[in-house]
Amino acid sequence: MLVCCLSATADAEMLDLTPEALGGDPTGTWDADSLEIDISATPTLRAAVSDLVLSGFVDGQISLEAGGPYRFDYQVDVDVSLTFLGGPLAVSLVDTVSETGVYAVQDNRLVLTRGTVSDTVAFSVMADTLSLIQEVPLGDFAGLAASIDPDGGPPVAVLKLHRVADTGGASADFDGDGSVGFTDFLLFAASFGSRAGDPGFESKFDLDSDGSVSFTDFLVFVGQFDG
Known part of the structure; x- marks a missing residue:
């Protein structure tokens, strides 16, 4: 602050x-x-x-x-x-x-x-x-x-x-297997474009905590991707 x-x-x-x-x-x-x-x-x-x-x-x-x-x-x-x-x-x-x-x-x-x-x-x-x-x-x-x-x-x-923009604690390991890989990408892609209040919106995919799953979240995901 x-x-x-x-x-x-x-x-x-x-x-x-x-x-x-x-x-x-x-x-x-x-x-x-x-x-x-x-x-x-x-x-x-x-x-x-x-x-x-x-x-x-x-x-x-x-x-x-x-x-x-x-x-x-x-x-x-x-x-x-x-x-x-x-x-x-x-x-x-x-x-x-x-x-x-x-x-x-x-x-x-x-x-x-x-x-x-x-x-x-x-x-x-x-x-x-x-x-x-x-x-x-x-x-x-x-x-x-x-x-x-x-x-x-x-x-x-x-x-x-x-x-x-608080991304320090946001993890892109959505499937919990200890790495950020292709299955995490598929989960992220399925939620891409959703916003808070939409059916199916999950805050774990909103990596920058701005209320939507968008390109800025994709950039955070890419930064954590292990391949």
Whole structure:
């Protein structure tokens, strides 16, 4: 896990357009090694805000496994300062999360359930980036924002995490005979092209843990092939 420092110039932007949640296949492990934060707000609210600065760190991973289990392990310690209607405003976001549960995908939303508690978050997956789209938890700032733009809705943050390619423990010895040979290739070929959720999908053939059996898995297989 790598620590990412956040700054208004490098990793935080205020956007005019509310981001669209496109959904996708979120299966995999996602890291905050190059986390980006975009904050979407209406033009009226943007005009009232200046000098936005985020400093601190976000450190951790999110793992969403095929079949439904999830694990969140991360720490957030971020200070937010800005000028709002000419006056200074500062908020600290401090949180440490280590939780497990099960998740389900409903259209463009992740439903995260642990025990009797469920949370819902909009998301998009594009290539190797997972974007989580949530209202900005900035305490009193939400009330101030509503006071000047009551029809605009709260600001929305987009947290962008990047896929971790974890192949260190993945073995292509599918038949368990101690070597990676032609019979393993036949088993792999029969599963090629399948995705998490498809009938017959088996995660052991998904050697890069990205939720599908594809060409990148074939490259991992070739690297282990004994002939």
